[in-house]
């Protein structure tokens with residue numbers, strides 16, 4: 001029997017990103033070779049991967065203005081997903097220093113294909129975002145952000161376009177305010193629609209080669225508004241996609257809505273035999289410089305990082321095939337997803353838009 005949930009691998013979006021950054025000259029033979037090496041090492045189960053990951057995720061700041069139901073309390077306390085802590089330990093908040101970010105980019109610029117400038121939190125709240133994008137653009141590194149869109153003011157859009165951002169994804173969870181605020185408690189969908197109109201206008205006016213995507217976070221309770229979002233996004237020349245909505249906390253906050261939702265993953269459909277791609281392909285850096293195997297770690301308290309990056313001392317290349325990362329890959333190879341609590345019920349396959 002086929003599972004009832006759907007996944008989104010963003011295949012078209014990935015192909016378009018690859019093509020767009022190729023045309024912009026942000027892909028070199030060396031970068032392709034490194035990415036191919038990452039793929040090859042995972043496929044053929046080598047514990048040593050390519051010299052660099054093909055993608056680095058930066059958690060610039062984990063603060064947010066939306067306070068989505070599944071992500072944090074309405075006071076902004078980020079939920080700790082580690083069940084051992086029984087939801088009682090808030091995730092620490094903080095900002096990454098631009099110095100740390102720049103050093104990692106500087107060391108990796110000739111090898112990585114893309115820098116993703118968000119993990120948890122709203123990237124547009126980070127004051128140094130434009131400088132961070134510009135720094136990467138100047139060094140031929142492609143950049144990508146996902147935002148709730150509330151802060152996409154005309155001024156901020158201009159700065160994003162001018163800094164050379166390659167891809168922006170805007171996540172919404174409804175098309176009317178009542179439905180939208182079930183998840184996005186702190187944002188305003190009409191304002192976001194205006195912002196997206198402005199983004200489309202300025203993108204076209206300046207003939208900017210940025211890719212824009214509207215990502216509809218899909219639930220049963222907001223499914224009737226999807227068509228309006230699709231029409232709106234298509235009219236503006238956005239790619240429109242949808243991803244399954246996260247059900248965490250929905251039954252506590254909105255029991256009447258939660259009862260109509262379908263479980264997203266039955267345990268028998270967990271990809272237990274599927275070797276995870278992340279430890280071989282992507283590096284995640286939290287705001288504090290901790291290096292993790294994937295984005296999920298930033299919302300699991302008490303996880304040992306593979307390393308903590310220190311400006312002037314650390315080396316991305318050494319960390320990426322250092323003892324802690326090799327150990328992590330070895331556990332994945334020998335014990336599969338059962339080797340770590342955080343991985344044991346993980347439903348992720350592939351590396352696209354995990355967060």
Ligand SMILES: C[S@@+](CC[C@H](N)C(=O)[O-])C[C@H]1O[C@@H](n2cnc3c(N)ncnc32)[C@H](O)[C@@H]1O
Nearest residue numbers: 119120121122146147148171183217245246355
């Ligand atoms: C944690 S957010 C961080 C970036 C930014 N704040 C945003 O919302 O786009 C990262 C991703 O979570 C996804 N997301 C937002 N709300 C969601 C929900 N209710 N269920 C599942 N995924 C969601 C969005 O697609 C977004 O790309």
Ligand code: SF4
Nearest residue numbers: 064066067068071121
């Ligand atoms: S999902 Fe994104 S927009 Fe929503 S609270 Fe989390 S970080 Fe903010």
Ligand code: SF4
Nearest residue numbers: 276294342343346348
């Ligand atoms: S939590 Fe999931 S995506 Fe992250 S390393 Fe474990 S299995 Fe891979």
